[in-house]
Amino acid sequence: MKKLKKEHLRILFGGLTESHRVIGPKIEGGVVVLAEIAVHDIPAGFEDRQMAGSYRLVTGERPEIFSFSAGPDSFKRFLHPPVSEMFAFKSSRTAIAITAPDCQGKPLAFIGVRACDIAALKLYDKVFLGGAEKDQCYESRRKDSLVIALDCSYPGDNCFCHAMGTGPSVMDGFDIALVELDASFLLEAGTIAGQRLLDVLSLEEVTEGDMKERSSRTERCLGMMKKSIRTEDLPGLIYRSLDHPRWMDIAERDLECGNCTQVCPTCFCHSHYDFVRLAGISPRAREVSGTRVRKWDSCFSRNFARVHGGNFRPSRRARYRQWMSHKLAYTFEQFGLPGCVGCGRCITWCPAGIDITREVEALRDVR
Amino acid sequence: MKRPRIGVFKFTSCDGCQLSLLNLEDELLDFVGLFQVAYFREATDRPLRGHLDIALVEGSVSTERQRSHVVAVRERTRYLVTVGACATSGGLQALRNWADIDDYKNAVYPSPAIIETLPCSTPISDHVYVDYELWGCPVSSDELSETLGSFLLDKRPGIPGYSLCMECKRKGIPCLLIARSAPCLGPVTRAGCGVLCPSLERPCYGCFGPKEGANIDSLLNVFRKSGLSHHDCALLLDKMNTSAYRKARTREGPP
Numbered sequence: 001m002k003k004l005k006k007e008h009l010r011i012l013f014g015g016l017t018e019s020h021r022v023i024g025p026k027i028e029g030g031v032v033v034l035a036e037i038a039v040h041d042i043p044a045g046f047e048d049r050q051m052a053g054s055y056r057l058v059t060g061e062r063p064e065i066f067s068f069s070a071g072p073d074s075f076k077r078f079l080h081p082p083v084s085e086m087f088a089f090k091s092s093r094t095a096i097a098i099t100a101p102d103c104q105g106k107p108l109a110f111i112g113v114r115a116c117d118i119a120a121l122k123l124y125d126k127v128f129l130g131g132a133e134k135d136q137c138y139e140s141r142r143k144d145s146l147v148i149a150l151d152c153s154y155p156g157d158n159c160f161c162h163a164m165g166t167g168p169s170v171m172d173g174f175d176i177a178l179v180e181l182d183a184s185f186l187l188e189a190g191t192i193a194g195q196r197l198l199d200v201l202s203l204e205e206v207t208e209g210d211m212k213e214r215s216s217r218t219e220r221c222l223g224m225m226k227k228s229i230r231t232e233d234l235p236g237l238i239y240r241s242l243d244h245p246r247w248m249d250i251a252e253r254d255l256e257c258g259n260c261t262q263v264c265p266t267c268f269c270h271s272h273y274d275f276v277r278l279a280g281i282s283p284r285a286r287e288v289s290g291t292r293v294r295k296w297d298s299c300f301s302r303n304f305a306r307v308h309g310g311n312f313r314p315s316r317r318a319r320y321r322q323w324m325s326h327k328l329a330y331t332f333e334q335f336g337l338p339g340c341v342g343c344g345r346c347i348t349w350c351p352a353g354i355d356i357t358r359e360v361e362a363l364r365d366v367r
Numbered sequence: 368m369k370r371p372r373i374g375v376f377k378f379t380s381c382d383g384c385q386l387s388l389l390n391l392e393d394e395l396l397d398f399v400g401l402f403q404v405a406y407f408r409e410a411t412d413r414p415l416r417g418h419l420d421i422a423l424v425e426g427s428v429s430t431e432r433q434r435s436h437v438v439a440v441r442e443r444t445r446y447l448v449t450v451g452a453c454a455t456s457g458g459l460q461a462l463r464n465w466a467d468i469d470d471y472k473n474a475v476y477p478s479p480a481i482i483e484t485l486p487c488s489t490p491i492s493d494h495v496y497v498d499y500e501l502w503g504c505p506v507s508s509d510e511l512s513e514t515l516g517s518f519l520l521d522k523r524p525g526i527p528g529y530s531l532c533m534e535c536k537r538k539g540i541p542c543l544l545i546a547r548s549a550p551c552l553g554p555v556t557r558a559g560c561g562v563l564c565p566s567l568e569r570p571c572y573g574c575f576g577p578k579e580g581a582n583i584d585s586l587l588n589v590f591r592k593s594g595l596s597h598h599d600c601a602l603l604l605d606k607m608n609t610s611a612y613r614k615a616r617t618r619e620g621p622p
Contacts, residue, residue: 029541029568053589055546073539082537255582257554258529262536273525276516278397283370285519296537301529302579316580351532351544351554352585 001188002203003210006065009185013039013111015197020109020146023078025071030057032071034078034110042112043068050157050344053353062154064180066112069156072349074117074265075110079124079141082296086137086272090289103137107144113174114152115167116159116343120265121147122173126335127268146193149174151214152221158344160227160357166341168221181213227344227357230364235329241363242321250359251317253352258298260346260354261323266331266339271297271304299323324356371420371519374406376440378426378433379460379488383505384451385409385425390508401519421446421518423511427453429460429488441495448514449491452504456576456611459504460488464610490610499524504574504607507559527558528579531571534558540565548593550603555581555615576608577615584616 004012016022017038025032026041032048035041046068047060060067088099113121128138152159152168161167170177175194179186186206189195261267276290297304299322302311313319331339340356347355375385389410391398398404406415422444428434441447449455457464463471468486472479491497501510510526517524527533531553535542543549543565551570557578564571577583587600595603604612 028539029543030546031541033539033541035539053545054548055542057546072536072542077539082539253582253585253588255554255585256530256578256580257532259532259536259542259554262533274522275513275525276520278391278394278401278512278516281397281401281516281519283400288520296533298529298533301527301533303528316582349542349545351542351589353589 001186001206002198003206004185004187004201004203006184008201009065010039011201012197015200016109016111016146016148019107021106022109022111023075024111025066025068027057031055032057032068034071034073034075037111042066047154048156050348051353052158052347052355053350055348063182064153066150066153066180069152069154069159070114070117070343070345072263072345074263074343074345075113075121075147076124076265076268078108078110079121079138079145080128080268080270080296084137084294086292086294088289088291089274090287092287101137103140105141107146108141109146109148111148112150112178113147114150114161114343115170116161116164116341117265118147118149118170118173119164119166119338119341120343123266123331123335123337123339123341124268126337130335146175146197147173148194149177149190151177151179151218153180153217155221155225156344156348158227158347158355159225159342160229160344161342162222162225163228163231164338164340164342165231166338168225169218179214179217181210181217184210186210186214227347227355229340229342229357229360234360235332237360237363238325238329242325244363246359246362246365247317247321249362250320250354251315253354254316254320255350255352256300256316256319257351258300259349259351261298261300262296263345263349264327265343265345266327266341267298269297269299269304270294299326324359327356328360370401370403372405372418373402373515374415374419374422374440374444375404375409376406376422376424376426377408378424378437378454378491379429380426380451380453380458382409382425384454384503387450387505387508388423388511391512394512398515402515417443419444421448421515423448423450424454424491425450427458427460427488427490428494429485430483431485432483434485434494437491437494446498446518447491447495448499448501449497450501450511451506452502452574452576452607452611453488454491455500455502456608457488457490459607459609461610462605463488465605465613488610501526502557502575502608503559507561509561510559529558530554530578530581531556531558531560531562531565531575535562535565538562538566543568543570544589550590550593550595550599552586552603555583555586555612573604573606573608573612576611581612581615583612 044065128135149170280289327339544551549570552573553571557575
């Protein structure tokens with residue numbers, strides 16, 4: 001581990017932008033979103049106030065550059081884009097021709113990735129790369145991307161990563177890990193690619209005082225975390241609670257709008273559509289050309305998971321239960337990892353303010 | 368196989384949805400190449416003869432004459448598709464369904480006695496069987512094109528029934544409801560407009576009508592917590608899809 005003066009962060013950025021699209025936090029419409037940024041776009045000094053169903057950005061007193069917590073976006077917007085073309089097709093009566101898209105662009109470098117999102121990224125890698133068939137576009141984007149992780153100085157008001165065992169400190173899964181201190185950043189390379197970036201920086205040795213500052217910051221962050229989930233036997237709790245009356249109570253509030261799934265960094269569900277413009281249809285439809293497009297979808301959509309004759313989950317109660325059960329129970333069986341990383345996004349960005357931590361507590365109440 | 372015969376019909380409406388079809392400028396030549404346009408008053412003065420493979424119907428039923436006309440259209444048509452808020456939910460003119468029609472007539476017209484109208488403006492599906500419904504005020508040109516192409520290819524149109532929020536989040540638009548407490552109807556409104564209003568930092572006001580399974584009461588509870596009165600909330604819903612939002616509020620079904 002080495003130390004970098006804060007004003008030298010731009011040198012790290014400079015090195016990155018030559019070879020990568022740097023994806024990081026910036027303010028848009030009063031919200032910290034992720035976008036391609038320059039170092040001065042980082043909303044240093046801003047603080048977010050989050051509640052269930054509410055988000056406000058204010059200028060605060062915090063001295064850090066990364067003074068804010070995570071907004072609605074995560075890496076998933078870039079590695080698994082909301083709308084992406086899978087292939088173009090042209091079919092005639094006798095043949096069908098498929099053209100794969102070019103997913104190679106300038107490689108991505110994600111800056112300021114929190115520990116919770118690194119846990120989510122591990123799940124994403126299992127989903128898109130862990131099976132017999134790999135998702136080629138995800139693979140090409142992921143393979144060339146750099147993860148520049150960040151220890152949280154401040155948790156968001158809806159965060160509970162400590163309960164899920166994912167944060168707030170970054171443990172692994174990074175190319176470079178950053179820890180922000182008062183006057184400097186601590187840097188650690190996790191891969192050869194990360195080390196190469198550090199090699200060109202003028203770094204200082206880390207002192208015992210720096211390490212003390214680091215651990216006191218982690219303590220402070222943990223102390224500020226307001227939410228929690230009791231995780232003992234969480235899958236068991238879900239399986240025992242499938243008929244719990246609380247699901248009906250949630251269904252009364254649930255808007256079924258799908259916002260939670262769109263902001264969740266582990267939600268990966270999507271649907272495919274074949275789009276054909278009128279220009280792509282020859283007379284009598286002898287030749288048809290179009291594109292197959294993948295879009296983020298959600299278990300809250302009634303058309304999602306619809307099969308011949310209907311949907312297995314015809315009620316809001318069943319759909320919410322499916323979502324929460326997938327997060328807290330099924331992913332362990334499916335991928336051996338938690339489907340909830342404790343980032344709190346689903347709580348903040350739910351218009352009805354449904355709070356997964358409170359709903360779990362309610363399930364623990366014996367009827 | 369001959370080109371399918373298409374008819375475009377207008378009932379009580381502003382013609383804007385028919386213009387959405389004409390606005391498919393890049394595809395109009397393909398459209399007339401693939402379909403035989405048998406009836407389309409906004410585009411040609413050819414009179415209606417014979418049967419139709421597909422009819423696009425704009426507008427609501429609001430006069431006695433329209434009631435029999437829509438049945439006549441249905442009888443000669445294989446596939447009937449309603450286009451837009453008026454045809455699909457009764458339109459803005461359905462606001463009169465919650466008032467006294469004579470009061471309106473007297474307030475608007477110098478000689479109210481000559482106005483022939485029904486007391487309610489109703490969607491096409493109240494009168495005849497509808498094969499497919501396109502929402503929106505006006506209907507989206509892209510969804511029209513997708514529907515026509517899907518008809519030719521005998522496939523289900525790739526048109527969503529989920530909320531506007533889904534499209535909004537995909538586009539990465541900062542949430543007006545969460546970040547500004549704006550009374551945005553996005554969570555209960557059908558996607559399809561391309562997120563026109565939230566892209567311009569204006570809350571959704573429901574052109575595309577209620578999404579499937581909209582939980583309107585829960586959203587109105589949220590608005591009331593941020594200071595809107597019952598009256599303000601009702602006004603939000605009473606626009607071009609007033610009938611559909613009111614129906615969605617009272618619909619019985621599993622929560």
